[in-house]
Amino acid sequence: MAAVAVTAALVGTPAVAYAATSGTGTATAVAKAAAPARAQVSAVANAARTHAPTPRIVAPGEHVTAAPGFELWLTPEGKHWFTPSSPEPEFRSVVDGNIDLNTPGVSMQAEISPSQAYLSGLYYGGKGTASRVVVTTKAGTVQGKLIELADNTGWGVWYATADFGPGGTDMDFITAITVYDTKGKVYAQLKI
Numbered sequence: 001m002a003a004v005a006v007t008a009a010l011v012g013t014p015a016v017a018y019a020a021t022s023g024t025g026t027a028t029a030v031a032k033a034a035a036p037a038r039a040q041v042s043a044v045a046n047a048a049r050t051h052a053p054t055p056r057i058v059a060p061g062e063h064v065t066a067a068p069g070f071e072l073w074l075t076p077e078g079k080h081w082f083t084p085s086s087p088e089p090e091f092r093s094v095v096d097g098n099i100d101l102n103t104p105g106v107s108m109q110a111e112i113s114p115s116q117a118y119l120s121g122l123y124y125g126g127k128g129t130a131s132r133v134v135v136t137t138k139a140g141t142v143q144g145k146l147i148e149l150a151d152n153t154g155w156g157v158w159y160a161t162a163d164f165g166p167g168g169t170d171m172d173f174i175t176a177i178t179v180y181d182t183k184g185k186v187y188a189q190l191k192i
Contacts, residue, residue, distance in 0.1 A: 052131045052182035055146035055156050064147055066159045070111075070118045074149050079157045083111035083118045092122060094155050101125055101154045106177050106190035117162045119144070123179040124155035126187030133158040136176040146179070 058064060063073045069084035078093040092109065099105060099122065107121040123130060123146070133144040144160030158179060179187040 052184070054182065055130055055148040057150050058147050060149060064159075066120070066145070067116075067118065067161045070159075070161065072120055072147065072157060072159055074147060074157060076149065076151075079120070079122055081109070081120055085111050085113060094122065094124070099124060099155075104188035106158070106179060106188045108174070108177055108190060108192070110174070115163060117174075119162060119174070119177075120157060120159040121177065121190075122155055123158055123188050126179065126181065128181035128183060128185070128187060130156055130179050130187045131182040131184075133160065133177065133179045135160050135162060135174060136178070137162060138173045138175065144177075 056064070058074055060075050061073055063071045065071050069087075070081070072079065072081040074080070077095050078091060080089050080091050082089050090109070092107065094101065099107070101124045104125040104127075106123050109120055111118040119135060119142075123133070130146055130148075133146055135142040135144055142160050142162045144158050146156055146158050148156035158177065162174075174192055176189060176191045178189045181187040
């Protein structure tokens with residue numbers, strides 16, 4: 001009689017082999033024996049799928065390219081950026097007293113070209129750890145990205161680009177910017 005072997009190897013667990021003789025019930029026996037391994041693989045896959053992202057940590061002055069010609073960088077004093085239509089660096093302070101880092105908030109700066117919007121801003125004051133940003137537009141949603149300094153004191157920067165449809169260059173196409181925490185709850189939001 002021929003033997004059938006099923007081997008399951010999981011990260012962090014020893015390999016286990018099951019053998020059964022051919023004949024009546026062999027497939028059932030092998031399937032039952034392999035079920036615990038499939039359950040562990042499924043649990044590992046689910047855990048990986050549900051891990052919430054966190055902001056990219058950058059060094060002070062480290063440039064992040066959001067799109068060709070659209071760069072951002074952070075310093076302890078605030079957000080710096082330039083865009084294709086405004087190549088001179090611009091600055092948004094977090095230390096000048098114009099924002100309250102203890103109250104949840106989101107700001108937005110936008111540069112508009114005929115076909116694209118270059119969007120960015122500060123987020124600050126929320127509870128928990130910021131995880132992701134969603135820009136809501138009249139055409140749908142745009143997933144943005146988050147960056148923070150390593151010694152963050154309660155603020156970070158979000159950025160995204162949005163393509164305009166034919167004939168659409170109005171800023172009123174943006175309706176909200178929402179930063180979510182790692183639990184999926186609103187960290188801070190700007191409704192426009």
